[in-house]
Amino acid sequence: MSSTIRVETITLGDELLLGIRENSHLTYLGSQLAHHGIEPAANLVIRDNPNDIKDFFSEAWKRSDLVITTGGLGPTTDDLTRESIAEALKEELIYDAEIEQSIRQRFQQLERKMPEINLRLCHRPKNAEILRNPYGTAPGLFLQKEGKILVMLPGPAREMHPMFEEQVIPRLQTAGVLPEIDCYLQLRTAGIGESDLAEKVGPILEDIPGIVIGYCAHAGLVDLRLSSLDSDILDEEKLTKIGDQCREEIGDDFVCFGDRSLAEVIFRELRSLNQTLAVAESCTGGLLSASFTEIPGISTVFHGGAVCYHNDAKVQILEIPEIMLEQHGAVSEEIAIAMATSACEKFGTDYGLSITGVAGPTGGTKIMPIGSIYLGYASPLGVWTKKINLRGDRASNRRRATSAALDWMRRKLRKYKIEEVFAAAEVGNIEL
Amino acid sequence: MSSTIRVETITLGDELLLGIRENSHLTYLGSQLAHHGIEPAANLVIRDNPNDIKDFFSEAWKRSDLVITTGGLGPTTDDLTRESIAEALKEELIYDAEIEQSIRQRFQQLERKMPEINLRLCHRPKNAEILRNPYGTAPGLFLQKEGKILVMLPGPAREMHPMFEEQVIPRLQTAGVLPEIDCYLQLRTAGIGESDLAEKVGPILEDIPGIVIGYCAHAGLVDLRLSSLDSDILDEEKLTKIGDQCREEIGDDFVCFGDRSLAEVIFRELRSLNQTLAVAESCTGGLLSASFTEIPGISTVFHGGAVCYHNDAKVQILEIPEIMLEQHGAVSEEIAIAMATSACEKFGTDYGLSITGVAGPTGGTKIMPIGSIYLGYASPLGVWTKKINLRGDRASNRRRATSAALDWMRRKLRKYKIEEVFAAAEVGNIEL
Numbered sequence: 046m047s048s049t050i051r052v053e054t055i056t057l058g059d060e061l062l063l064g065i066r067e068n069s070h071l072t073y074l075g076s077q078l079a080h081h082g083i084e085p086a087a088n089l090v091i092r093d094n095p096n097d098i099k100d101f102f103s104e105a106w107k108r109s110d111l112v113i114t115t116g117g118l119g120p121t122t123d124d125l126t127r128e129s130i131a132e133a134l135k136e137e138l139i140y141d142a143e144i145e146q147s148i149r150q151r152f153q154q155l156e157r158k159m160p161e162i163n164l165r166l167c168h169r170p171k172n173a174e175i176l177r178n179p180y181g182t183a184p185g186l187f188l189q190k191e192g193k194i195l196v197m198l199p200g201p202a203r204e205m206h207p208m209f210e211e212q213v214i215p216r217l218q219t220a221g222v223l224p225e226i227d228c229y230l231q232l233r234t235a236g237i238g239e240s241d242l243a244e245k246v247g248p249i250l251e252d253i254p255g256i257v258i259g260y261c262a263h264a265g266l267v268d269l270r271l272s273s274l275d276s277d278i279l280d281e282e283k284l285t286k287i288g289d290q291c292r293e294e295i296g297d298d299f300v301c302f303g304d305r306s307l308a309e310v311i312f313r314e315l316r317s318l319n320q321t322l323a324v325a326e327s328c329t330g331g332l333l334s335a336s337f338t339e340i341p342g343i344s345t346v347f348h349g350g351a352v353c354y355h356n357d358a359k360v361q362i363l364e365i366p367e368i369m370l371e372q373h374g375a376v377s378e379e380i381a382i383a384m385a386t387s388a389c390e391k392f393g394t395d396y397g398l399s400i401t402g403v404a405g406p407t408g409g410t411k412i413m414p415i416g417s418i419y420l421g422y423a424s425p426l427g428v429w430t431k432k433i434n435l436r437g438d439r440a441s442n443r444r445r446a447t448s449a450a451l452d453w454m455r456r457k458l459r460k461y462k463i464e465e466v467f468a469a470a471e472v473g474n475i476e477l
Numbered sequence: 478m479s480s481t482i483r484v485e486t487i488t489l490g491d492e493l494l495l496g497i498r499e500n501s502h503l504t505y506l507g508s509q510l511a512h513h514g515i516e517p518a519a520n521l522v523i524r525d526n527p528n529d530i531k532d533f534f535s536e537a538w539k540r541s542d543l544v545i546t547t548g549g550l551g552p553t554t555d556d557l558t559r560e561s562i563a564e565a566l567k568e569e570l571i572y573d574a575e576i577e578q579s580i581r582q583r584f585q586q587l588e589r590k591m592p593e594i595n596l597r598l599c600h601r602p603k604n605a606e607i608l609r610n611p612y613g614t615a616p617g618l619f620l621q622k623e624g625k626i627l628v629m630l631p632g633p634a635r636e637m638h639p640m641f642e643e644q645v646i647p648r649l650q651t652a653g654v655l656p657e658i659d660c661y662l663q664l665r666t667a668g669i670g671e672s673d674l675a676e677k678v679g680p681i682l683e684d685i686p687g688i689v690i691g692y693c694a695h696a697g698l699v700d701l702r703l704s705s706l707d708s709d710i711l712d713e714e715k716l717t718k719i720g721d722q723c724r725e726e727i728g729d730d731f732v733c734f735g736d737r738s739l740a741e742v743i744f745r746e747l748r749s750l751n752q753t754l755a756v757a758e759s760c761t762g763g764l765l766s767a768s769f770t771e772i773p774g775i776s777t778v779f780h781g782g783a784v785c786y787h788n789d790a791k792v793q794i795l796e797i798p799e800i801m802l803e804q805h806g807a808v809s810e811e812i813a814i815a816m817a818t819s820a821c822e823k824f825g826t827d828y829g830l831s832i833t834g835v836a837g838p839t840g841g842t843k844i845m846p847i848g849s850i851y852l853g854y855a856s857p858l859g860v861w862t863k864k865i866n867l868r869g870d871r872a873s874n875r876r877r878a879t880s881a882a883l884d885w886m887r888r889k890l891r892k893y894k895i896e897e898v899f900a901a902a903e904v905g906n907i908e909l
Contacts, residue, residue, distance in 0.1 A: 061507070062516055062520060063693055064507025064511060067500070072496045084524070086524060087522060091519045104536065203873075330767055331782060333763070334786075337762070337786075338762020338784070339762070339871070341838050341839060341871060343786070344787045348789055348790045350763060350783075351782075352766040352782035352783070355824075357824070362783065407773065443770075
């Protein structure tokens with residue numbers, strides 16, 4: 046059923062083609078559909094041009110079972126999706142009093158006069174169903190025709206996302222396009238390549254009827270997705286059991302079930318231990334802090350960070366002795382450790398994590414080439430440091446150094462469980 | 478000529494369709510082509526599937542004058558672009574000894590044994606020209622046929638970007654697809670909408686022969702692009718003059734010529750004044766620092782930042798009196814100012830910039846709803862604070878608060894030129 050459904054998405058917008066904006070609609074719809082076991086066959090980014098819209102849509106409609114469009118539903122002259130697609134489908138556009146009423150209501154709520162231009166939005170293809178838009182004016186459209194489904198969504202993400210999740214997914218499930226029971230498990234790993242991971246879990250996953258296996262590598266992580274498209278053959282309980290076996294086999298490279306970020310995994314671990322964290326960073330210049338602070342509610346664990354970009358800042362804020370900087374250089378094991386311990390001390394936290402390095406494009410030397418990064422980690426159980434060597438450009442080195450620090454801390458936290466270590470230390474059995 | 482060239486780009490990769498990775502190839506190629514006055518007509522993201530590649534490519538080839546593909550040129554079994562497109566074009570694949578030699582050389586340099594699988598890369602469509610790949614193994618391909626051009630590029634960005642800029646652009650210029658003389662000017666603005674900007678510069682740009690005008694809004698900025706596709710009619714000098722007139726008309730909302738970030742504009746301004754900067758941020762949690770530290774060489778100006786996410790951190794790192802936090806609350810004018818001045822003091826810098834606010838999704842109150850952000854600015858000429866109200870989700874509020882702080886500082890820096898103010902103060906003529 047759904048495994049053979051062909052889906053194409055059409056994203057409208059000149060700004061995407063001009064390289065001005067990332068196509069986040071594809072990222073969003075792709076991951077939403079993947080979560081339901083469907084990989085879109087194609088995404089077409091096209092201009093707000095009526096002929097292009099008609100042509101590309103007609104081709105996609107011929108090839109596919111489900112076509113989803115985003116953008117071009119607004120009231121202005123370059124919003125042409127509704128009209129162009131209605132023409133391609135030979136659907137009459139009819140006036141819908143309900144739409145007008147909801148738009149007028151919205152403007153009343155906002156205490157603004159409704160520009161007459163918005164009346165364009167009140168037309169819909171005769172056989173299309175309206176998708177309410179509580180966060181904007183342009184409604185979405187849902188059309189079943191010729192055994193196929195067309196979904197037209199507004200462009201702004203904050204209107205499109207809730208519309209897709211609350212109104213489109215249930216309709217696709219009712220139509221039998223998406224499986225009603227979501228039987229899907231994701232294992233996130235770090236520090237292991239896609240092919241090595243496949244080799245590790247291969248024997249476990251061999252010959253399991255009804256399983257669909259997918260690997261996805263991104264930003265230093267590899268996700269393993271196990272889906273069952275028919276829960277009569279493979280149900281959630283069985284899938285969970287298989288997931289646990291894989292987790293065991295993957296070992297330390299296993300990050301979590303689901304799609305938590307590395308920072309979120311650390312956050313949850315520290316929260317459960319009732320411990321706090323601060324960071325100090327140089328070349329990553331705020332990215333490490335930002336990885337933590339993107340998580341809502343993290344202030345119970347994460348107190349803050351010192352971005353000590355200039356050497357003076359390392360002296361002034363972290364009170365690292367100048368002589369130490371002179372002796373070892375800012376990019377060194379010693380300074381990484383001093384930054385981590387000083388972060389603990391200055392912010393009054395239990396744990397400290399630090400990054401210092403040469404991000405490039407300049408500042409490299411023969412001994413300390415661009416991409417040389419030192420990490421520092423301070424914990425109630427001791428301090429550690431680690432060197433990594435990266436080979437990207439400035440932006441990629443900054444990103445990767447951040448991920449490497451997070452993954453390193455995650456491993457350390459898992460390895461040295463604080464209660465276990467204390468218990469072991471009491472019986473004279475500790476080895477750190 | 479080039480204004481009527483139709484370009485389509487084809488990006489291969491399942492991970493894009495699964496929403497795992499952003500389509501940065503489109504962003505890159507789109508902005509590269511836009512820089513040469515060409516807007517791609519479409520971008521097709523498709524799977525590594527030979528039938529899809531053949532079908533989508535054949536359609537694109539029919540419609541377009543130039544087709545650019547990325548990805549799928551590697552040695553593994555899911556790298557099918559070369560074979561599938563050769564088949565679609567009825568081009569014979571021939572063995573090219575030169576490719577083999579360069580691949581063997583690359584492996585020798587890396588001191589690694591070449592896996593035999595790489596010999597697949599040694600085949601090319603008979604009429605295609607090889608594009609060297611100094612940063613990887615898979616060469617690119619350049620093919621002229623039926624009055625059209627096909628460019629096939631490898632997937633990794635660090636291989637694809639230099640290949641496109643150094644080898645593809647010159648070939649497209651020679652072929653007459655891209656104009657030889659780049660007559661192109663971009664004005665970046667902030668704080669003004671696209672339509673208001675168009676209204677402002679409209680009278681200046683009216684009736685100028687040979688001018689192509691484009692507007693692009695992104696992340697709070699609006700870019701105005703003025704291109705001349707025929708320098709006999711409109712040359713660079715004339716374009717510069719027109720640009721200056723526009724700049725004057727745009728006034729304070731003008732950010733820069735070109736595509737510098739707001740942080741870079743501040744960096745250049747402070748560098749020219751020989752002044753230094755530190756930041757302090759709460760809800761943006763590192764993003765403000767990261768905006769500055771993404772700029773190479775900024776340590777001469779930017780010393781660092783304090784991410785004071787937890788209230789304790791504001792007390793411990795910035796030494797903001799606890800009683801002040803209790804009296805005014807962490808999200809207030811007073812604390813924003815205290816954070817900015819304390820950043821100056823602690824980091825020993827001339828300027829300080831701060832952000833404190835409620836990013837959401839929780840923590841909002843009736844008086845201080847989610848999206849309430851206070852900015853603080855400390856300078857040798859005095860301190861200022863400003864409130865802004867945002868209405869997005871956590872991620873968008875964090876991003877927008879960061880941009881707002883940067884734009885605000887940029888304006889303040891331009892308004893109060895330090896030498897001018899000092900000169901004015903000397904003659905008793907200052908008004909801050």
